Amino acid sequence: MKIMTCPLNGPRNISEFVWGGEVKTHPPLDCTDAQWAEYAVLENNTAGVVREWWYHVPTAYWFIAERNTVTDEIVRTYPAREVFKDRVVYEAPRGAKEGA
Amino acid sequence: MVLALLKYGLSKQYPARHQFPKPKDLKKSYDVVIIGGGGHGLATAYYLARDWGITNVCVLDKGYLGGGNTARNTAIIRSNYLTPEGVKFYDESVRLYQDLSNDFDLNILYSERGHLTLAHTDSAIRTMRWRAEVNKHFGINSELIFVDDIRKMCPQLELSDKVRYPVLGALYHAPGSIARHDAVAWGYGAGAAQRGVEIHQRTEVLGIERTGVNGKGGRVTGVITDRGTIKAGRVIQAVAGNTSRVADMIGFKLPIRTIPLQACVSQPLKPFLDKIIVSGSLHVYISQSSRGELVMGGSTDPYSLYSTRSSLDFKEGLMMHMLELFPYLAEVKLLRQWAGMTDMTPDFAPIMGETPVENYYIDAGWGTWGFKATPVCGKRNAEMLATGRVPELLQPFTYKRFLNFTQLGEKGAASVGH
Numbered sequence: 001m002k003i004m005t006c007p008l009n010g011p012r013n014i015s016e017f018v019w020g021g022e023v024k025t026h027p028p029l030d031c032t033d034a035q036w037a038e039y040a041v042l043e044n045n046t047a048g049v050v051r052e053w054w055y056h057v058p059t060a061y062w063f064i065a066e067r068n069t070v071t072d073e074i075v076r077t078y079p080a081r082e083v084f085k086d087r088v089v090y091e092a093p094r095g096a097k098e099g100a
Numbered sequence: 101m102v103l104a105l106l107k108y109g110l111s112k113q114y115p116a117r118h119q120f121p122k123p124k125d126l127k128k129s130y131d132v133v134i135i136g137g138g139g140h141g142l143a144t145a146y147y148l149a150r151d152w153g154i155t156n157v158c159v160l161d162k163g164y165l166g167g168g169n170t171a172r173n174t175a176i177i178r179s180n181y182l183t184p185e186g187v188k189f190y191d192e193s194v195r196l197y198q199d200l201s202n203d204f205d206l207n208i209l210y211s212e213r214g215h216l217t218l219a220h221t222d223s224a225i226r227t228m229r230w231r232a233e234v235n236k237h238f239g240i241n242s243e244l245i246f247v248d249d250i251r252k253m254c255p256q257l258e259l260s261d262k263v264r265y266p267v268l269g270a271l272y273h274a275p276g277s278i279a280r281h282d283a284v285a286w287g288y289g290a291g292a293a294q295r296g297v298e299i300h301q302r303t304e305v306l307g308i309e310r311t312g313v314n315g316k317g318g319r320v321t322g323v324i325t326d327r328g329t330i331k332a333g334r335v336i337q338a339v340a341g342n343t344s345r346v347a348d349m350i351g352f353k354l355p356i357r358t359i360p361l362q363a364c365v366s367q368p369l370k371p372f373l374d375k376i377i378v379s380g381s382l383h384v385y386i387s388q389s390s391r392g393e394l395v396m397g398g399s400t401d402p403y404s405l406y407s408t409r410s411s412l413d414f415k416e417g418l419m420m421h422m423l424e425l426f427p428y429l430a431e432v433k434l435l436r437q438w439a440g441m442t443d444m445t446p447d448f449a450p451i452m453g454e455t456p457v458e459n460y461y462i463d464a465g466w467g468t469w470g471f472k473a474t475p476v477c478g479k480r481n482a483e484m485l486a487t488g489r490v491p492e493l494l495q496p497f498t499y500k501r502f503l504n505f506t507q508l509g510e511k512g513a514a515s516v517g518h
Contacts, residue, residue: 001412015413019403021357034503041355041446041502045344047406069358070406 004054007079008061020053023064023083029090049075119290126300129331130158132485133323135305135346136338137161139170139285139471140463143478144336144485145292152486155296160325162304166285169340172408172440173471174363174385174397175281176376178215180242180273182231182513185496186449187238189476192493194275196475204287208279209390213376215276216254220265220381227512228271241274254375256426263424265381276376278387284474303327308335308349310457317350317456334485338463340470341406341441350457354464355502356443360401361468362414364437368392380512382421393435396422399515400442400468408439442467447507448514452497453490461485462499469514
């Protein structure tokens, strides 16, 4: 069994988790459609240590793990607040149409 | 008898037939450089040489010929896809496969078995009907059948309602076949080599040389390898799980994730299963090879990894569902398990054609559905490299579709485990 150490629940069987993909920084909300598409769809798919989202299904807890995608070693796991420190407010950009 | 054999072995009258010429040094330049010596790369070289007379070609592989996913798939060949673009594409591949043993003068053990995609829910029945109608529209022999017909065709299956997810119906695809995947690589490789293509194994590509890059893609001029740099007219990469690593050399970011796909075989058994069985709901597929082994697979690993390691989780999950379909296999032993590194795309359709770099082409995003497409990819890639134009059949698979939100939804038909 492969163990993933959940920051909330401690070491658990990795089958209790869902892999959430790379941690990406999303572009500013007034970006172009092309920039948004790139953010949504393109992947670094790095061979090496990657910072990615993981989700502990039984407790519905999202967190971040640093994992080596070549050796399958989980380097570190930590709560998302270590990376995301500020609250993000989603507001429609100026000039956006209502109900477009 | 022994003496006669020795005499035959040492005789000059019957020299050993080498499928592949001895490896040489890399030349200074080639008209076409193919990065990746798997099924797709070798097939591309083969058709370039055979159909277009272009033989100043080299195929580079950092490992051994056909040692990647071509060696690791479960060898199922079919064209029962969902989208019209996909169906037309895979149909051409199936037709090419049918004559391949003759083309190669090498037996690829192509065996038309009939393919059943089992439906265990009403929504699955609807998907099978959809696929059947699209297939029929393009002249492909697929139809939706129900339990009575399945029982007649495949009495080996557990079709009672005493299981968690009883079989309700199936998409029956008569042209569904299996073949010896290694032989496909050898056939294409030997055919290409005999026509003058150079195959360089254990040669790793380290970088790509380009001109005119000023913020745009530029044009490819050469390939840097660990055995020297070569000039290249046109280049194509066909490296499956390593797609992003190679595309990175031209600064080309793709929507690809490299995820292992595991498979396994049982001990050999007397032939009892002629059909190829797939169950989307149970995430499993099985067929019996010419050696009597049950070749089995399931869905991809739950997370990305650049490795071909196998896991216990895979076996447990697979067997749990396989025994719903074939309970009497409980005592059969597993012989071997392995994995490949698949380049998965968001829409389960491939990425083919041009890249931002002129004269640099891509054959990627083949995920878990690449083996069946080997001949059509080779043939159409060759056409593309020879003419410098993307054939109409490949145009829907452009990388731009992700940025334009014109994806081709093939998840239902390409894979299991959704």
